Amino acid sequence: MERATLRKIGARSLHVLVLAFFIVALAFPFFWMVVATFKQNIDLYTVENNPFLFNLPPTLEHLRFLFGETRFVRWLGNTALVGVLVVAITLLLAVPAAYALARLAGRWGERLGIAIFLTYLIPPTLLFIPLSRVVAILGLQDSIFSVVLVYPSMTIPFSIWLLMGFFKSIPRELEDAAMVDGLTRFQAFLRMVVPISVSGILTVVIFAFTLVTQEFVYALTFISPERNQMVGVGIPIYLVRGDVYYWGSLMAACLVASLPIAVIYNLFLDRFIAGFTVGSIK
Amino acid sequence: MSRTSGTSTGAGQTPALAIAMFAPAVLFIALLVGVPFVLAVLYAFSDARIGTSGFHLVGLENFRSILQSPSFRKALRNSVVFTLCAQVIVILCSNVLAMALEKPFRGRGLVRFLILLPWVAPVSLGTIGWKWILDSIYSVITWVLVALHIYRPYSAPMWLGEPHLAMASVILVHCWRLIPFSAVIMLAGRSAIPREIPEAAAIDGAGFWRTLFQINIPMMTPILSVAVLFGIIFTFTDMTVVYILTAGGPFDSTQTLPSLAFATGIAGSDLAAGAAISLFLVPVLVGVAYLMLRVAHRAEVV
Numbered sequence: 001m002e003r004a005t006l007r008k009i010g011a012r013s014l015h016v017l018v019l020a021f022f023i024v025a026l027a028f029p030f031f032w033m034v035v036a037t038f039k040q041n042i043d044l045y046t047v048e049n050n051p052f053l054f055n056l057p058p059t060l061e062h063l064r065f066l067f068g069e070t071r072f073v074r075w076l077g078n079t080a081l082v083g084v085l086v087v088a089i090t091l092l093l094a095v096p097a098a099y100a101l102a103r104l105a106g107r108w109g110e111r112l113g114i115a116i117f118l119t120y121l122i123p124p125t126l127l128f129i130p131l132s133r134v135v136a137i138l139g140l141q142d143s144i145f146s147v148v149l150v151y152p153s154m155t156i157p158f159s160i161w162l163l164m165g166f167f168k169s170i171p172r173e174l175e176d177a178a179m180v181d182g183l184t185r186f187q188a189f190l191r192m193v194v195p196i197s198v199s200g201i202l203t204v205v206i207f208a209f210t211l212v213t214q215e216f217v218y219a220l221t222f223i224s225p226e227r228n229q230m231v232g233v234g235i236p237i238y239l240v241r242g243d244v245y246y247w248g249s250l251m252a253a254c255l256v257a258s259l260p261i262a263v264i265y266n267l268f269l270d271r272f273i274a275g276f277t278v279g280s281i282k
Numbered sequence: 283m284s285r286t287s288g289t290s291t292g293a294g295q296t297p298a299l300a301i302a303m304f305a306p307a308v309l310f311i312a313l314l315v316g317v318p319f320v321l322a323v324l325y326a327f328s329d330a331r332i333g334t335s336g337f338h339l340v341g342l343e344n345f346r347s348i349l350q351s352p353s354f355r356k357a358l359r360n361s362v363v364f365t366l367c368a369q370v371i372v373i374l375c376s377n378v379l380a381m382a383l384e385k386p387f388r389g390r391g392l393v394r395f396l397i398l399l400p401w402v403a404p405v406s407l408g409t410i411g412w413k414w415i416l417d418s419i420y421s422v423i424t425w426v427l428v429a430l431h432i433y434r435p436y437s438a439p440m441w442l443g444e445p446h447l448a449m450a451s452v453i454l455v456h457c458w459r460l461i462p463f464s465a466v467i468m469l470a471g472r473s474a475i476p477r478e479i480p481e482a483a484a485i486d487g488a489g490f491w492r493t494l495f496q497i498n499i500p501m502m503t504p505i506l507s508v509a510v511l512f513g514i515i516f517t518f519t520d521m522t523v524v525y526i527l528t529a530g531g532p533f534d535s536t537q538t539l540p541s542l543a544f545a546t547g548i549a550g551s552d553l554a555a556g557a558a559i560s561l562f563l564v565p566v567l568v569g570v571a572y573l574m575l576r577v578a579h580r581a582e583v584v
Contacts, residue, residue, distance in 0.1 A: 018382040019393060026462060027396040029411035030403070032422065036414065044420065047435075051422050097307035104300035112304070114578065118571050119315050123519035125540035126564070129547040129557045130321035133330075153314035156307055185299055214404045216522040221548055232406045236526050247414055254410050258403035265402035266395050273466050277508055
């Protein structure tokens with residue numbers, strides 16, 4: 001009995017220890033961003049100061065600099081605009097395609113679905129060189145529309161994959177009944193299937209939007225002017241003047257831009273993971 | 283379940299509508315993934331450069347010159363080393379983390395959010411956070427080591443300035459980013475194991491290790507392979523972490539295939555050589571795709 005209690009306490013403290021280790025290791029960079037955001041420069045850049053303490057009173061100067069004297073807000077705006085457009089294009093192309101592959105094309109559709117999923121594995125670092133020239137030929141270089149054009153090629157495959165699974169879970173009697181009532185197949189899809197698929201469609205919206213905020217390679221390759229940057233490239237590349245890092249405002253920018261995305265992504269993560277596991281869990 | 287009813291409608295019922303519904307998406311992907319891929323192959327055998335519009339095919343010239351370049355050989359080796367080291371660490375850590383997250387406890391939602399931050403926050407921004415932590419002068423790690431009297435002030439190494447430490451840093455940041463992703467996949471896999479099986483094993487007297495090796499690991503092989511395969515792709519083809527953390531330096535010691543392709547093809551304007559370098563990603567991608575299909579297929583049959 002005594003031994004069992006000891007064992008239980010041991011197991012519990014091990015559990016807490018493991019969790020604590022991972023929380024510190026994984027969340028520390030973000031904690032460190034918070035600290036740098038509110039520290040005065042003299043405090044940040046005095047090597048002898050204990051970096052874990054506020055040796056001088058906290059300041060909002062870095063946030064003021066970020067919002068007042070950099071193009072940070074503009075980058076947020078660019079990213080939001082690109083995000084909305086990419087989401088729209090993704091939905092327009094992926095929703096009907098997923099439905100067709102889930103319902104209409106039978107076994108052949110399943111194979112095409114897997115082929116489309118595999119294109120999701122093709123990374124930007126394989127295609128960015130030829131695409132840089134395609135973008136230049138189309139006259140989209142340095143414009144945010146370069147990424148508006150290219151990002152859907154990354155979001156559509158995985159979105160089709162996610163939605164295919166979703167549509168398959170809807171009983172087909174629903175459309176059959178609607179078609180008996182005189183609707184065409186396409187009308188049945190629009191009026192019966194789409195409205196009850198809101199949660200699947202929302203998952204795709206979040207997936208496409210967060211991908212836009214996370215992408216780095218294409219935005220870095222296609223867009224040079226500072227004012228047209230996406231937030232993920234603008235912060236690491238253009239908040240640095242020459243060799244001078246404005247660490248305070250840099251960390252503030254990382255924090256402000258990451259947290260909302262992290263919160264939203266976190267809410268939908270389980271659904272993305274279900275898509276990633278490619279049917280290897282039943 | 284849905285598969286059997288899927289065949290009942292067959293391909294013949296409304297093929298015109300089906301084609302009209304998926305053709306735009308397929309066409310879009312063909313134009314923006316298929317065409318660039320063909321172009322990448324063409325460029326690799328050409329003399330295309332930024333600033334000139336046409337190009338001539340030059341055969342294996344680009345491959346001959348990049349295979350002779352020491353930067354390329356370093357990049358190839360680094361890419362393999364980074365990917366393998368990161369996968370080993372990620373699989374070990376994410377399994378432990380998944381086990382710890384599996385048990386219900388108070389504040390699990392918040393803990394999950396904190397643990398997932400590296401994966402859900404934009405990678406370029408998280409990496410900037412690490413650049414500050416590993417800074418040559420203001421590094422918090424250095425401060426702690428000095429405070430513990432492990433190093434004298436101003437004598438600690440520059441984490442990103444010395445080849446081996448820079449490599450270790452890049453690997454570590456990759457692991458940091460992938461562990462949450464991998465752990466969530468493992469968690470999904472573990473929760474799919476029917477509870478009765480480990481319970482029955484426990485009644486039959488199987489201990490922790492035996493349950494782990496004879497039940498959990500075999501049952502999780504498909505999901506484990508999915509996590510590893512995605513991990514390989516995300517590490518092997520990534521250039522963001524390297525580009526921001528070290529830009530491939532010092533002296534190409536952390537250069538990888540993608541970062542070298544960018545440095546050569548975009549920053550250096552030599553599209554042809556850049557395309558040739560990035561083509562070396564293809565064999566790994568094909569291998570991963572093949573294994574992924576096998577995993578999916580096996581899961582369907584079982």
